[in-house]
Amino acid sequence: MRAMVYRGPYKIRAEEKDVPAIEHPNDAIVRVQLAAICGSDLHLYHGMLPDTRVGMTFGHEFIGVVEEVGPSVQNLQRGDRVMVPFNIFCGTCWYCARGLYSNCHNVNPNATAVGGIYGYSHTCGGYDGAQAEFVRVPFADVGPSRIPDWMEDEDAVLCTDALATGYFGAQLGDIVEGDVVVVFGAGPVGLYAAKCAWLMGAGRVVVIDHIEYRLEKARTFAQAETYNFTEYDDIVVHLKKLTDFLGADVAIDAVGAEADGNFTQHVTSAKLKMQGGSPVALNWAIDSVRKGATISVMGAYGPIFSAIKFGDAMNKGLTLRMNQCPVKRQWPRLFEHIRNGYIKPSEIVTHRIPLEHISEGYHIFSAKLDGCIKPLVVPTAG
């Protein structure tokens, strides 16, 4: 089969690989119809996440058709069209039983601090991902769901991570009616989080970024008020002014490890790998919210230390809430919102990349060329 393969930092290519095999009785093999490149894939691409091995296939957002099932699979059969959450989870461990599917204890031998994720390094379990023609799907009775007949493919693939994560991020903000919500980052997760903040009754939604076309999308897609932080001497002070010097009630970090806005922070993390991530957005969130506020962290960070301003967070009495999104838990309610027309996930898709052009796709997304917001990967479009 053809698959995206990591060759070292900033280098990937499409090459021939063996079709994955059933390795556990509850595995399925899924023929991928549509995958996506996630902003967090860029952390792998840039070599930031420990134990990212040459030869690995990335990709944790995907839909496809069941090609083969293991002997214990009861809920799926060959030919089913499925959407697969980015979390690999068993359904019965202490965490899964309580709805924390992203923290499953039975799928990642390499680390206890994170669950299993498709194509996301050995730190997340060592599973090959779905930017390929086929992918192994463990616990096929638990994770995947048949795609509802009424749902379009591009909407379905975005439910497997980005949209679910944005929705989850807004929930972790504990938004109450009339709250001022600041979202850092106008990438896919930030756009969805901003959109979903309204569903929870926000009174004002502000999006901060430095890429003008993304801010434009935040205005049109998420009806948010936007600010380009490069236009302000100090974005924290600007946010205080916007809120009559109180500060926002809720902040959502939808940027994560490669945040811009501070050269030293960015270079020491994204380039020199001396930090788990550049916490610029998170530090701005800590400083720009009011005392007693809630910060929801959806941006992904690596496992090593990062220079986060915990002193300010403590002194301000902030609540910091975070997790990888337990995707399947979001779906029933999220599907209602899509069906009711409150959210049209595919409105943020800008690029559809054939698998053979995967290296260009990553570069376009990473360097933010060509108005790129969300690139999809089409494995069969060779």
Place this chain on the structure above:
Amino acid sequence: MTYTSQRPPISESSDQLRARIPGWGVDLDPKNRPSVPKLQYQEDLTGAHWEFPERQPEKWPRERSPEHKFLTPVFGTACPPRGLSGAIRKFAYRYSEGRAAHWLLLMAGDRVDAVENHLKSFLTLHPDNPITETGVLSEFSHHGIASRLGQKRADLNHQPLDPIIVGGPWILAGGLVYAACRALKKGIGSRS
């Protein structure tokens, strides 16, 4: 105002927002939010029909965190550890996730892995090619200049470092190979 007990006013009322934003407030009640409360017992177990899953066969000694009691019943099998990078990685798993040594050794293993595989690729019909593999040619086909020119982008100050990070080791390696060849040629010449 802020310095009194009053909250700064919001310019739009809830009714105005409901009229302007499709779906405004439909999840206002926390009962409608699927992840509230955080811990919620899932009666349906999302389709699982086991108390503890069957175990996947272990085809090689699978590296695992010492913070786990045993090898998890299911695990990924991509890219088994090999060579010097594999040895470094296996060693790293002696340390818990709480130790910096664990992560720093894994990062070192990643860098060694890249070098090993670049070198190995030159013995194949499909050697690594930093031009095609970085996708940098899309700069010409996807508006590389227009995407940056005149834009107030904060990432422009560090993007020039990328070619150095990617190309630097290749240029250095090329220089070393050239110097070695020259020295070899000189040695052969002086002997004859």
